[in-house]
Amino acid sequence: MIRVKEKDFPSFEASADFLAGEIVCFLSSCGSRKTVQKGRLMDFTSTVIIPLLFGSVGIFALFRLLQWMRMRAxxxxxxxxxxxxxxxxxxxxxxxxxxxxxxxxxxxxxxxxxxxxxxxxxxxxxxxxxxxxxxxxxxxxxxxxxxxxxxxxxxxxxxxxxxxxxxxxxxxxxxxxxxxxxxxxxxxxxxxxxxxxxxxxxxxxxxxxxxxxxxxxxxxxxxxxxxxxxxxxxxxxxxxxxxxxxxxxxxxxxxxxxxxxxxxxxxxxxxxxxxxxxxxxxxxxxxxxxxxxxxxxxxxxxxxxxxxxxxxxxxGLKPSLAVYLRNLCPRLFFSLMADRAKKERKAKAS
The missing domain is CATH 3.40.50.720 (NAD(P)-binding Rossmann-like Domain)
Structure with a gap:
């Protein structure tokens, strides 16, 4: 028969401390990883997206300027x-x-x-x-x-x-x-x-x-x-x-x-x-x-x-929509025009 002494096992408080330490280390590593990823994202934004955005605006402005000059000429x-x-x-x-x-x-x-x-x-x-x-x-x-x-x-x-x-x-x-x-x-x-x-x-x-x-x-x-x-x-x-x-x-x-x-x-x-x-x-x-x-x-x-x-x-919006409606859904367009005719007749009769 083997006897196991209590001291051979860590106490509950020690286990809790160990686990808490591991969690802190994990969270710290996650935090540092997020910080690194955030830094990389900021670097990408500052080095790629922002210059690309300003470049697009500049190209558009140049295009409009050339368009205006050509129109003027x-x-x-x-x-x-x-x-x-x-x-x-x-x-x-x-x-x-x-x-x-x-x-x-x-x-x-x-x-x-x-x-x-x-x-x-x-x-x-x-x-x-x-x-x-x-x-x-x-x-x-x-x-x-x-x-x-x-x-x-x-x-x-x-x-x-x-x-x-x-x-x-x-x-x-x-x-x-x-x-x-x-x-x-x-x-x-x-x-x-x-x-x-x-x-x-x-x-x-x-x-x-x-x-x-x-x-x-x-x-x-x-x-x-x-x-x-x-x-x-x-x-x-x-x-x-x-x-x-x-x-x-x-x-x-x-x-x-x-x-x-x-x-x-x-x-x-x-x-x-x-x-x-x-x-x-x-x-x-x-x-x-x-x-x-x-x-x-x-x-x-x-x-x-x-x-x-x-x-x-x-x-305006309504006439423009009517143009597309005439082609995409003619039955609805014809129905709306018939209703419009009825309303105009009533308005003239009153």
Whole structure:
């Protein structure tokens, strides 16, 4: 029989002290390991991530600077034709492109209003850029003969056109069933046939020079249709299709085509709209009053032209979502448009 003495085994207090010591050593080693890892992370952040971040910001800033310089060189001294330049977006585009140093040709139906715009631009001085007194050409886009004569006058006066901005247009309000065909024709003549007639008249000279830029001010309604805007939406759909085709066909001649599709703009477009019987609508819609300012959209047009963008959608969240909804979920889009038509009918009836 073997007798085990109590002293042969450590006491409970000694075991506890030993275990506590081991735990302290383990935690100390973990802490030191974490400290090392933290130090390595800080070294990686300071030596790699931060320099990479600042480098990316610097590259982006340099890219924007080069982009701005290229845009400035592209627009300086460029001959720019703007239709519908007497008011609204056309007038604001005239201000923006004039300030950029372009040689403007302002087009419209009212000679006195065109001269008023010229007078306003003449009072604006730009110490950083040389500005030029605009030239004016009076004609009606809905009259094809006057459009062709205007193109000849522009080329005769300035020799060539660098940038053509097809801005002039007319809006429409009315039900399809009540709209006389002459109203549909009037809207199409102004919004579609007029701009493409002017484009076709100036295009050969651009092809000959292998240089030019054609801009179409379309609309969100060139992508989607909303109730009681049939003639207007149809004309803008046609505009979108024509200039998309043109872009593909003239790329071989180094000619750029840009389509701008604004949403609601604070202009007199709705007030000057024609109705189903051809009379003036005479009301500024709530959506129009809450839209973007013409000056804001004009700046977008200037930047889009300077950067040679192919297409720009200038609209709020709802119209932009509607464009995508029309393509991704057409059944829901059609249902929403039907509900909108019902609400508008009720509002007019009350």
């Amino acid at each position: 592209y627009l300086q001294e460029a001959v720019v034709v703007i239709t519908g330049a007497t008011s609204g977006l056309g007038k604001e585009c005239a201000k923006a492109f004039h300030a950029a140093g372009c040689k403007l040709v302002l087009c419209g139906r009212d000679s006195e209003k065109l001269q008023d715009v010229v007078q306003q631009l003449s009072t604006v001085t730009n110490h950083r850029k040389k500005t030029h007194k605009p030239h004016t050409v009076v004609f009606d886009l809905s009259d094809t003969k006057t459009v062709l004569n205007a193109a000849e006058e522009i080329l005769k006066y300035l020799g060539h056109v660098d940038i053509l901005i097809n801005n002039a247009g007319i809006s429409f309000r009315g039900t399809i069933v009540d709209t006389v065909l002459d109203v549909d024709k009037k809207v199409m003549e102004t919004n579609y046939f007029g701009p493409i007639a002017l484009t076709k008249a100036l295009l050969p000279s651009m092809i000959k020079r292998r240089q030019g830029h054609i801009v179409a001010i379309s609309s969100v309604q060139g992508k989607i249709s909303i109730p009681f805007r049939s003639a207007y939406a149809a004309s803008k759909h046609a505009t979108q299709a024509f200039f998309d085709c043109l872009r593909a066909e003239v790329e071989q001649y180094d000619i750029d085509v840009t389509v701008i599709s604004p949403g609601y703009i604070q202009t007199n477009l709705s007030r000057n709209a024609v109705t189903a019987d051809g009379s003036h609508y005479g009301v500024t819609d709530k959506n129009t009053m809450e839209g973007q300012t013409a000056a804001e959209v004009a700046q977008v047009v200037l930047n889009a032209v300077g950067q040679k963008k192919k297409e720009v959608l200038v609209a």
